[in-house]
Amino acid sequence: MIDTYWQLLASAEGGHSDGLIDRLKSTIDYLCAPEYFVTLTTLLLIVALLTYKIWTKPKVAGLIFAAFTFFYVASMFDEDFFKIIKKPDNVPITMMIYFTGFCTWLGFRQAAINDDRMKRGEPLLESGADDKVLVWPDLVYTELIALVLCTAFLVVWAIVLKAPLEPPANPTNIPNPSKAPWYFLGLQELLVYFDPWIAGVLLPGLIIVGLIALPYIDKNPRGNGYYTLRERPFVISVFMFGFVIMWCVLIVLGTFLRGPNWNLFGPFETWDPHRPAALLNINVSDVFWVVLPERLALSWWKPGLPDQPFLFLPAYLVREAPGLVLVGGYFFVLPVFLAQTVFRRIYREIGFVRYCVFWLLLSWMFIVPIKMVLRWLFNMKYFVAITEFFFNI
Amino acid sequence: MGLFNAVGNYFRDSQVWGSIFRHGVPRDRRTRAMAILSNVFLHLHPVAVRKSGIRLSFTWCMGGLTFFLFIAETISGVLLMFYYRPVVEYAYTDIVGLRAHVTLGLLREIHRWGAHAMVIAIWLHMLRVFLTGSYKPPREFNWGVGVILLTLTLLLSFTGYLLPWDQLAIWAITVGSNMARATPFAGHEGPGAALLQVGGVPLIHGGSDARFLLLGGTVVGPGALLRFYVLHCIFIPVVVSVLIAVHFWRVRKDGGISGPL
């Protein structure tokens, strides 16, 4: 049904190609390469956190909503974009975008109001502990209405959109691209940058452990039970970075922009299965043992990966020494330095043990964007590549 | 109206009604409290709550919606189980038959879209708990219970994805479960697995690693279908139900919906 509707609209447009629109589309396609897409959305998040009192005003937020919806709907006239978005299992992603956007607005709107009120010494939106109401009728009825609306929503959704069913499972016919269910596409996207033991096991594990550990690390007693940003800017910024960028944005990237061979395609590009796969990547060890000596051209330092053991160190450790030093510095030296500078106050507040856990979680969270940037800029593949033991970072 | 009231009163005065609802119509403070206290389901709630806590803009009702969706999934799931057999020979054709022959064939749609909606709702519930700082003492433990619930909800969705046994299902699960191959020490392509050997014979290989445990085979085949079915229909839902009970209990024990002191 949706299909024919779309065809009608597309044919109504008359098939003439508008030069301006095409140029706009190719600009957007270009900006959707991960290096721009992730960077731009991150910048957007930072700006949003800094200006939360402005964009949360209902009028501004309404304008943003209208502009985004206009863009989204207009995009649907593009055949390639529409093909992706109308896949039944991708419909939830459109919902995710809208609901997450709305709820983020709702939360930050109240945070903005509360922060203003606190500055003026007025009571919070949530104040009034003695204001109690009876559960019957106030809560029970709210719940009933929510239940009815939710059911209606679900039934309508089920009537309008058929659940997908593809041809029967065939172990010899591998679809290209093979995608995980949409809520795991963020993790699948990490496979571009990390080996499966990090992307598929370690990082998900750390997300779970990290979330559970959060209340024990965040010792800030303020902001308990009401919306605020001013009283806990650091924790909220880190969490929003993780939730919005590292989870939601990567899901959008994985759904809309990844095509055959996991190559990147702009939202308005046709998925071409014959586009060649990505180019060669290099490791830190290559940079140190080959590129560097070649550039420096010293008489005593010949380019070439070491393949001899050194004293008691096996050859692979010698080869990977530069990367190991880098990684070791990041995980073990940097936190010491930070504890005396930027994180001084945090360290004083939470103490040694909590700080160690905090750094374990934070360092792994930020190794993701760090490695992304290094890949985009230098085609870097591994810091440490001990392929002998499947141990690559 | 008069007749309506008369019939209503007749039923409310009857012995049957009185045996079920042991209080009058909830019109005043006492009977309203009774309505909550004397009902095993409603008494998940306290009798009275802070006004700010039940404002829709505070909780977004997201925890409640997650719960509703879980119940909707349970009901539609049980109905689906009547029509579905988890063996490779029948799984796909049962789904096709379900589409073609079952009256009001919305079951599968409701179940599938409900699952997607639950995944979204649970994230947003977490987001609101986070933004209101409601994970702070005394609610640290309940936040942890929530995180486990979130993990299990994703696993529920994931295990269910395989059951239609179509191309979408088998390859999505193949991609997902390939990760288990790389589990450190426990997967045969994971770091450290090569160290685990006895007299040169590796302990961890394709037929003994974490992925094999999950799939009951080296590829996504009949063993995986059965395992995912059992996990999806029995094990995970039971654990989730228990944890939801703990979660609700703790919401009350930790002082009800959070609010500023």
Ligand code: HEM
């Ligand atoms: C099956 C999944 C879940 C269900 C059915 C559920 C249900 C609920 C309900 C009904 C409430 C009452 C207040 C509200 O609606 O917001 C609540 C509160 C709470 N939930 Fe959940 N929840 C689930 C998952 C989670 C998750 C994933 C987290 C966090 C990671 C979480 C953490 C909490 C906390 C800390 C509270 C207390 C909040 C307060 O007192 O303000 N829950 N939950």
